[in-house]
Each structure stands twice: as C-alpha cells, then as structure tokens.
Amino acid sequence: MTLIGILFAVVLLAVQLGLYLGARKMIVDTIDHAGGDIWIAAYGSNSFEQATILHGRERFAALSVPGVSAVEPLVASFAPWTRGDTSTTSVVVVGADNGTLSPWNVVEGSVSALSPDGVAVDRTYADTLGISGIGAVAEINGQRLRVDALTDGIRSFTTSPYIFMSLAKARELLSVPSDQATFYLVKVQPGVDVSGVKHALEKKLPGTSIFTNAEFRQTNLDYWLFGTGAGVALLGGAVLGLIIGTVVVAQTLYSSTKDHLAEFATLRALGSSSFYIHKVILTQATVSAFLGYGLGIAVSFAVAQASLHTPMPIMLTPQLAAMLLVVTVVMCAVSALSSIFKVTKIDPAMVFAR
Amino acid sequence: MRAFPILEARQIVKELGQGEGKVQALKSVDLALHEGEFTLLMGPSGSGKTTLLSILGCLLTPTSGTLTLGGEAVTHRSAEDLADLRRRHLGFIFQSYNLFPTLSALDNVRLGLDVRGFSSRECKERAAEALIEVGLGHRLKAYPGTLSGGEKQRVAIARAIAPEPPVILADEPTAALDTENGYAIMELLSRVAGKNGRAVLAVTHDPRTVPFADRVIEIEDGIITGERKKHAATVIPARPRQSQAAHGKAAPYQDRKRQAHA
Structure with a gap:
C-alpha cells in the first residue's frame, strides 16, 4: 500500500511537471528557433x-x-x-x-x-x-x-x-x-x-516594445502560463499530487508502524535508543521511497513515451527525474514523521501486557 | 555473607490509575537479585508481579522507593537514560517470545546485539554462539513461523544472553509451552544463571518450575509474602513428566520469612 501511494504520487508529479515543461517548450520553441537577438514588436x-x-x-x-x-x-x-x-x-x-x-x-x-x-x-x-x-x-x-x-x-x-x-x-x-x-x-x-x-x-x-530574446521568452511564458492560468493549473496539479502523495504515504507508514507497535516496544524494551528506532522508521521510509520511485518513474516514462506524438507531450527530462527522486525521498521522510511521533510515545512496558 | 546485589529494590510503591480509581499495585516492596542466582517471582494474577517486573526492568517508574542496578540509582531518570540502563544491564525474555517474524533466528538475536551497538561481525559471531548455547545451532536460518514454541523461547533466551547482561528478567517464560518444553526452558534458565554469574528472575505462576529455582519469592496483593531458598538436597528431575513437580507438587524448600537481604 505504501508503494502504491508513492507510485501514485510520483506518476502524478511526473505527469503534471512533465506537462508544465512540455508547455514551456511549446511556448518558447518558435522564439528559440527564430535566430534573432532582439525582438521589435508593437507596443x-x-x-x-x-x-x-x-x-x-x-x-x-x-x-x-x-x-x-x-x-x-x-x-x-x-x-x-x-x-x-x-x-x-x-x-x-x-x-x-x-x-x-x-x-x-x-x-x-x-x-x-x-x-x-x-x-x-x-x-x-x-x-x-x-x-x-x-x-x-x-x-x-x-x-x-x-x-x-x-x-x-x-x-x-x-x-x-x-x-x-x-x-x-x-x-x-x-x-x-x-x-x-x-x-x-x-x-x-x-x-x-x-x-x-x-x-x-x-x-x-x-511606441514599440523591444525585447532581448530572453526577455521575449519570459514575456511569452508569463503570459501563457500565468496570465491565462494554464501554468498555474499544471503546477497546482503537481502540488496537489505532492500533498496527496505525502498524506497517502504518511497514512500507510503510520498504519504499518501501528501494526508493528509491539515490535517497536520490544526494541525499546531491549534498550534501543529513540534514535535507533527513528532510524528504523526512516530506513523503512527511504527503502519505500526508492522502490516506489523506481516503479513510479517507470510508469511515468511509459506515459511520457505514449504522449510524444500528441499535441500535449509530457517532457520527462533527466533533471526532472532526478528532482522527483529527491522530492520522493523528502516526501517519505516527512511522511515518516507521524510514525516517529507515534513511536516516541510508546510505552515499553506494553511488552509484558501481550 | 552474600555478595552485593546486582539489582536492588527498596520500598517500591506503585500506584496505578487516577482519582477514585487509583489502586496501589505495589506496597513497599523490597527485593534484591544476586549474581549466579535463579529466582522465581510467584503469585496469583493481579498480585503485582508483572508491575514489579516492569519496574525492575526499568520499563516503569515507581511512585516511590529506590531501585539500584549495577550500583547505579535508577530513580528520576529520563526515558533515554532508562533505555541506556536496559542496554547495559538487562536482558528480557517474554511470554509471547516477541520475536520479529520477518527475521531469521540468527537475525533476531543479532538485532538484540545491534541495538547495543556491537559491530556487525561481533553481532554475527555472538548471535551464532548464543543460539548454539541454547541448542539451536542447526536452526540459525529458520524463521519464527517455522519454529516450535520451545524453539522460539530458546531464540528469545539466546537474544537475552547474547549481549551477556548481568541481569535477565523473564516474564512467564513457560506459560505458552507444554510441560516438556517448559522444563527444558527452566533448565536452560537455571544453567544461564549459573554460568558467568548472571542474576535471573522469572515471573511465573507455574508451580512445576519451582524445582529449578535457587530462590522463590511470593507476592500477593502487592506485598512480598514469603521467600524460600532451595534446599541443598533438592534434585532437579531429569524427566519432569515423571517428577513430583510435574504433578504440581513442589520439591522441598525451606520456608523463610520475608527478610532483609544480606
């Protein structure tokens, strides 16, 4: 369940951010290929x-x-x-x-x-x-x-x-x-x-508007992505994916921790420090992050590949893939906080109550 | 003259609950554990033996009284300090074994060592040695799901003894076992206490285990009501099924009144 949550979040983030990058490229492609240094346009x-x-x-x-x-x-x-x-x-x-x-x-x-x-x-x-x-x-x-x-x-x-x-x-x-x-x-x-x-x-x-190539790119991006709200919608979808992913992963990690409270209590009774237990939970979260990311990015690449010849291509660049890995690990670490909080309050004496 | 106790509880009081529901689970309990001694703490359900075990195991803080472990005062310690004390001085054996189902017997024992900061190599060596010591040298790779109840408890004992703590606390170690396995476990605990001078305290309400102990402390309604020392002539039956103890008749012990420890 944890892996499905991470997979879902990674795919949602990859698709939304890939669409955003695709949109950016579509907007500036003509400007980049125009070959000029300065644009003179009507005011x-x-x-x-x-x-x-x-x-x-x-x-x-x-x-x-x-x-x-x-x-x-x-x-x-x-x-x-x-x-x-x-x-x-x-x-x-x-x-x-x-x-x-x-x-x-x-x-x-x-x-x-x-x-x-x-x-x-x-x-x-x-x-x-x-x-x-x-x-x-x-x-x-x-x-x-x-x-x-x-x-x-x-x-x-x-x-x-x-x-x-x-x-x-x-x-x-x-x-x-x-x-x-x-x-x-x-x-x-x-x-x-x-x-x-x-x-x-x-x-x-x-009475005219003069832009350097970089300025004209930015003006176009600002207008189409943020002036029309299209970019906001795409970025909003990505943020939503991040929030939903974090909540889903947090919930699954939390219930997994709750299911294993007796084991954590045993660890605590055996004398493990809080740091040791936190390390166990964070390791679990990190392993889940890498596995979920691996599955999610594979699905995302397949979706991006399928979109290549459509009017709205998803651009899944190596940089975006690397950024998503970092985001996934951070998302899982943040998700583990609720589990860590739960374990912090564990009563080791419960080992004798089973 | 007896040696200085490795664990000593003085005038331990524990109140549970709040307001009108408040009850005194322990009422000024004195108890000491000595090196090389296998002690049984016996009493009926609700007598306070598990509460006392939790306090002796630094898992529960007493309402009042003092606890000394390895010469260190345990009172007024933080949760992390208590965990540190447990790491350095205590080993635990639980009624339900509390093994990790996804880890092999070897890894379960290794985990207990890893928690204590042993190196990876040392963890592996000590874990294997401990499992061999409890007679499970041939089941190192077995998972708890494939082990019998007796074998699981042996793994738990191996986990407790591997770090060589001076004190081992066991909660109803034979409760989930049949008679034969129960006796085998008690025999093992008795051996563990004798070896390297460990103090072993087992909470039990099973009278069949009495022949294996050096000392039996009885508790009722939160008060130590009696203490018996093993008679020098007591013979632990080789086959407990045929012994008197197997039929609930305890071997002869010299009754002693509750007294201060030497």
Missing part, C-alpha cells in the same frame, strides 16, 4: 501569436543603430484554415525569409524549396488540419495552399498549429502590406553588447 505585445502589425519604418530605424547587423521582418498571426471538406480550424501563420524562423525537424519534403503557395506543417496536426501528407491542399482566407514539407515535434501551446511559409505568402494571406510586419528580428554584430543595442533601439523607436 504592449506579450505573445508571439497575438502581436499587432508594425508600421514598417522600424526596420530602417533599427538598421541605423550602431551594432545592428541585420533586421529581418517576420509575420505571425492567427488565421482560419479551411480543410478540403470546407470545415475550418484556427492556425497560426508564420512567414519569414532568409533562414529566419525556418521550420526545424523536417521529416518529409523540403523547406528550402517551398513553392510560392507551399507551406510546412507539423505531422502531429495532420488530422486537425485534414491533410494526408505532402501534396495535400487547403485554404487560408480563400487562398489555396499546398503542403510541401512535414515537420515533427513543432507544437503550439494555443492548440492552433503553426503553418510555416514564405514572408510574401504570409503577407498576402493576412493582407499585411509588403513593407510591414508583426515583428522585426534584430541580429547584433558579434561582440556587441545586446542590452546596449536594445537600449539604443528603445530610444530610437518609442
């Missing part, structure tokens, strides 16, 4: 998917700032995807050129040879998008598109799949003028201080 922008259009003059203003080597426009916005059967679903159009935010993990087709109406999509969303593979066609805002490449593992936290295409095609689909964009990605010359360039850009471009 008040707080997420990659929901930014408004910039005027266009920002690009040239940014290029005039010392230390800037390149400024690449990027268009990203929600749009309706019309399947072959005319039903629609929401997608995020991502348009960029010159290697900026080029799709990664391409498993079929080629992104270097996208046709003028060609797009790259992730195969995880094949069913959602109503596509059968390379060559499948669909529409966005009444314009025909053809799937030229398939990726694997590029997921969207918003559940709206990313549709990668050329900058021109994205502007065309979203009716963005050819001199405008959602973001300008600034590349800083090697050796130049990024924060210095950022401050210069802020002075040069009032």
Whole structure:
C-alpha cells in the first residue's frame, strides 16, 4: 500500500511537471528557433501569436543603430484554415525569409524549396488540419495552399498549429502590406553588447516594445502560463499530487508502524535508543521511497513515451527525474514523521501486557 | 555473607490509575537479585508481579522507593537514560517470545546485539554462539513461523544472553509451552544463571518450575509474602513428566520469612 501511494504520487508529479515543461517548450520553441537577438514588436505585445502589425519604418530605424547587423521582418498571426471538406480550424501563420524562423525537424519534403503557395506543417496536426501528407491542399482566407514539407515535434501551446511559409505568402494571406510586419528580428554584430543595442533601439523607436530574446521568452511564458492560468493549473496539479502523495504515504507508514507497535516496544524494551528506532522508521521510509520511485518513474516514462506524438507531450527530462527522486525521498521522510511521533510515545512496558 | 546485589529494590510503591480509581499495585516492596542466582517471582494474577517486573526492568517508574542496578540509582531518570540502563544491564525474555517474524533466528538475536551497538561481525559471531548455547545451532536460518514454541523461547533466551547482561528478567517464560518444553526452558534458565554469574528472575505462576529455582519469592496483593531458598538436597528431575513437580507438587524448600537481604 505504501508503494502504491508513492507510485501514485510520483506518476502524478511526473505527469503534471512533465506537462508544465512540455508547455514551456511549446511556448518558447518558435522564439528559440527564430535566430534573432532582439525582438521589435508593437507596443504592449506579450505573445508571439497575438502581436499587432508594425508600421514598417522600424526596420530602417533599427538598421541605423550602431551594432545592428541585420533586421529581418517576420509575420505571425492567427488565421482560419479551411480543410478540403470546407470545415475550418484556427492556425497560426508564420512567414519569414532568409533562414529566419525556418521550420526545424523536417521529416518529409523540403523547406528550402517551398513553392510560392507551399507551406510546412507539423505531422502531429495532420488530422486537425485534414491533410494526408505532402501534396495535400487547403485554404487560408480563400487562398489555396499546398503542403510541401512535414515537420515533427513543432507544437503550439494555443492548440492552433503553426503553418510555416514564405514572408510574401504570409503577407498576402493576412493582407499585411509588403513593407510591414508583426515583428522585426534584430541580429547584433558579434561582440556587441545586446542590452546596449536594445537600449539604443528603445530610444530610437518609442511606441514599440523591444525585447532581448530572453526577455521575449519570459514575456511569452508569463503570459501563457500565468496570465491565462494554464501554468498555474499544471503546477497546482503537481502540488496537489505532492500533498496527496505525502498524506497517502504518511497514512500507510503510520498504519504499518501501528501494526508493528509491539515490535517497536520490544526494541525499546531491549534498550534501543529513540534514535535507533527513528532510524528504523526512516530506513523503512527511504527503502519505500526508492522502490516506489523506481516503479513510479517507470510508469511515468511509459506515459511520457505514449504522449510524444500528441499535441500535449509530457517532457520527462533527466533533471526532472532526478528532482522527483529527491522530492520522493523528502516526501517519505516527512511522511515518516507521524510514525516517529507515534513511536516516541510508546510505552515499553506494553511488552509484558501481550 | 552474600555478595552485593546486582539489582536492588527498596520500598517500591506503585500506584496505578487516577482519582477514585487509583489502586496501589505495589506496597513497599523490597527485593534484591544476586549474581549466579535463579529466582522465581510467584503469585496469583493481579498480585503485582508483572508491575514489579516492569519496574525492575526499568520499563516503569515507581511512585516511590529506590531501585539500584549495577550500583547505579535508577530513580528520576529520563526515558533515554532508562533505555541506556536496559542496554547495559538487562536482558528480557517474554511470554509471547516477541520475536520479529520477518527475521531469521540468527537475525533476531543479532538485532538484540545491534541495538547495543556491537559491530556487525561481533553481532554475527555472538548471535551464532548464543543460539548454539541454547541448542539451536542447526536452526540459525529458520524463521519464527517455522519454529516450535520451545524453539522460539530458546531464540528469545539466546537474544537475552547474547549481549551477556548481568541481569535477565523473564516474564512467564513457560506459560505458552507444554510441560516438556517448559522444563527444558527452566533448565536452560537455571544453567544461564549459573554460568558467568548472571542474576535471573522469572515471573511465573507455574508451580512445576519451582524445582529449578535457587530462590522463590511470593507476592500477593502487592506485598512480598514469603521467600524460600532451595534446599541443598533438592534434585532437579531429569524427566519432569515423571517428577513430583510435574504433578504440581513442589520439591522441598525451606520456608523463610520475608527478610532483609544480606
């Protein structure tokens, strides 16, 4: 029963924290692969998917700032995807050129040879998008598109799949003028201080939001995980798992101790110190922790493996697994406290009353 | 002149319960145990013998009176100090054996040594020696569930003697055993007392065990009512089933009034 309690807690913690890590990765994956040092966005922008259009003059203003080597426009916005059967679903159009935010993990087709109406999509969303593979066609805002490449593992936290295409095609689909964009990605010359360039850009471009790559990552994480409450729910689930696990393990350890009170009383009568008895209980808890953790992490890995090709993958990293081992041992040690408290009050004279 | 007692209780009073339900389980009890002596504490149920045993075993604190163990005063000690005294001076044998069912005979005895801080090697060696001494050299790996009642009590005795404590206290050691095993255990306890000069006190209400003791102390209503010394000519029957004792007729003892110990 103790092992089942620990197993339950480990799996719950692993799944919730794995989902949280998976969510974090989904949120920042596009930012990490964009290849820029500084993001210029419309004032008040707080997420990659929901930014408004910039005027266009920002690009040239940014290029005039010392230390800037390149400024690449990027268009990203929600749009309706019309399947072959005319039903629609929401997608995020991502348009960029010159290697900026080029799709990664391409498993079929080629992104270097996208046709003028060609797009790259992730195969995880094949069913959602109503596509059968390379060559499948669909529409966005009444314009025909053809799937030229398939990726694997590029997921969207918003559940709206990313549709990668050329900058021109994205502007065309979203009716963005050819001199405008959602973001300008600034590349800083090697050796130049990024924060210095950022401050210069802020002075040069009032009325915009300027982020370093790390700041834009954090802004997106804060917005999606905590602004929407999604992350709080995942972390809350993990905390709940920890609390429930601790209570279940504490209860089972306590009843096990209670069942063996006579044996503990015998130990006490034989002259064992309190420390010796506490050591016995803590050893029992630690052994249970390692066994329960072993079983729990095995189940968690199986669950994580099964989630790999779903829109909500569970990321069970070695670091998370190691952290869970520490948490499990601490949880079992804390759970043993109630047993230790019970044994502390044991009357060794009960050995003669059996 | 008798040697200085290894354990001595003076004017022990123990009150149990509270308020109107308060009863005096022991009423000014004096008792001393000497090295090399096998003593029986006999009395009917409710006479206070288990309460006295608990106090002598430093498991229960007397309401008043003094207890000296190995020359150390036991009164007003903390629970940890009492545990330390038990570790250094006492061995226990219980009516229900109190063996750990998941441990082998050897490990049960080793545990009693481990508690006392013996090294792992010493624990193993001493445990095996003790089990051989009680005639269980061939059952070292056996678990309590596979042992007979007599064998279990032998393991308990081995656990008590392995650390070589000067005092061994036994609570109804033959109560759960048949006559033959009961006598074998009493014979063993008698031998344990004789060897290395240990003081062994066994609480019992079984008159068949009397022939094995050097001294019998009787207790009733919390008062020591009598003390008998073994007659020099008493012969412990080789086969107790056929002996007088087996039929509840105690061997001749010289009645003695309760008296102060030398």
